[in-house]
Amino acid sequence: MRSLSVKNLLGHTRLALIGGAILALQGCGVIYKTTGDVLISFGRSEMLPYMMTYSDVRMACVTGEAQTPLLMSFERVGSHPEKLGAMVFTTAATCAEQIALDAELRYMRSVKDGRVNEAQDARIEQKRWAAVAAERQYTAYKYMIEAYGEQEEGECPKLKTDFDELVWMVGNISGVQSLLNDGSSDGAVGVPRDIAAKVERNMKCLDNAKWWGVPRGVRAAVWNLLPMLAPPNSDAWAELEASAKAGFDSGIRLGSALYAMSAFSKGDDARLRKAIRDYAANDKNLDPDYAMLDAIAGFIVQGISDREWTENTGKRTPIGGIGTFWDDAAKSAPAVDINDLL
Template sequence: MRSLSIKKWLQQTRWAALAGALIALQGCGVIYKTTGDVLISYGRSEMLPYMMAYDDVRMACITGEAQTPLLMSFERVGSNPNKLGTMVFTTAAACADQLALESELRYMRAVKGGNVNEAQDARIEQKRWAALAAERQLEAYNRMVSEYGEMKEGECPKLKTDFDEMVWLVGNISGVQSLMNDGAADGQVGVPRDIAAKVERNMKCLDNEKWWGVPRGTRAAVWNLLPMLAPPNADAWAELEKSTKIGFDKGVRLSSALYAMSAYSKGDDQRLRKSIRDFAANDKDLDPNYQLLDTIAGSIIQGISDREWTENTGKRTPIGGLGTFWDDKAKSAPTVDINDLL
């Protein structure tokens, strides 16, 4: 009898220990979810506005690379990081974009120098970085879609706050960028080709004036890329010019970068040079709350300028030379009248 009592007591003790462990684990889950909710809320209300006012793209992209796994891990315990995830995956992609550009410039220099092996290696490296950028940008787009849903023609999501609108804006731009980077990477990622049409439709849901001309500018850039998506009698270049002016007036020059990207992709040298010159000339009265977006636009413009300079001279844009070109006529030195000196 006594041995049965001991056995029963041991079984009860085991069950109690197991129950206690389960309760403890559940308690940890609650703590983790609370921590995740607090961290995501902090990221939205404090970290992101601070980052948006920053003018260092490299710092922002490294922050995205470092913080994204931590933020996304709280999804496992019930938090919802989709909105913030759209933003951090986008900033993380900027790092891969920069490295892809450096490899492309190395390729151009190698081609110009006749170094075949160096050129081939640089092109392979460029495609690898472009694929990584496309993966991150596609993830940013997919996070946005997971949060707000797929929209049909004439539909718009419920964008309750400026933050929601910002996520919608950035997520859609990332979708287009993922398509372009996947093309540069020979389709390694397999980005769906219908994203361009979806983005063109989605951008109708944002106020063009409020968001620096970017919604209409993005749509016009898509029209240049895929003319079959343009409405009847649409003038993509006219829309890009209007959007660029709005961006200059409001102090966020993202539409100017869209204009330059369109001109570069179409091989329109005259419009390309004009867009770079105009960007460089409109660097005053920038919006301090969105310096990061303007700086990202600047890095896009700088990258295009560096490609042009490297292809033609073997070296990138000179320091302080953004908006100038290698074949510009040198300004003649002022003449001095000897009579003025006497």
């Protein structure tokens, strides 16, 4: 009898320990979810607006790379970081885009100098990093869709705040960028090709004037890529010029970047030069609350300018030379001080 009661006691003790462990784990889950909710709320109300005032794209992209795994891990305990996820995956993608651009410029220099092996190596590196950028941008788009839902023609999500509208805009732009970078990587990610039509439709849900002409600028850029999506009697270039002007007037030059991207993709040299020159000439009275978005526009325009300069001269855009070109540099560039070369 005594042995039996000892066994019963041990059994009850085990059950109590197991039950206590389960309760403790459940308690941890509640704590983790609360922590995640607080972090997400802080990120939305404080961190993101603060980061938007920075003009350092590299800092934003590194922050995205470093903080995204921590932020998104709170999905596992019931928090909802999807909206912030669309933003941080977008900024993280710019790191990969910069490395891909550097590799592309190295490829151009190698081709110009006849270094075949280095050119091939640089092209491989470019494609790999373009795939990383496409994956991050497509993930940003998917998180945006997870947060607001897939919309049919004529439908719009409930965008209750400026934050929701910003996430919707950035997430859709990332969708288009993911398609372009996936093309550069030879389709390594497999971004669905119908994403362009969805983005063109989704941008109708935003007030064009409120968001610096970007919504119609994105739509027009898609029309240039896929003319079959353009409405009857539409003029994509006129829309892009209007988008660029709206950006200059508001101090956030995303429309100018869209214009430059379209001209570059279409091989329209005259419009490309105009886009870059206009961007450089409108660098005053920028909106400090959205400095990061303007800086990302500058990152895009600078990258296109660097490609053009490298293809024609073997070197990137000179320091302070954005808005100038190799064939007019001689009459506008100052004399070179030999001390600057030493």
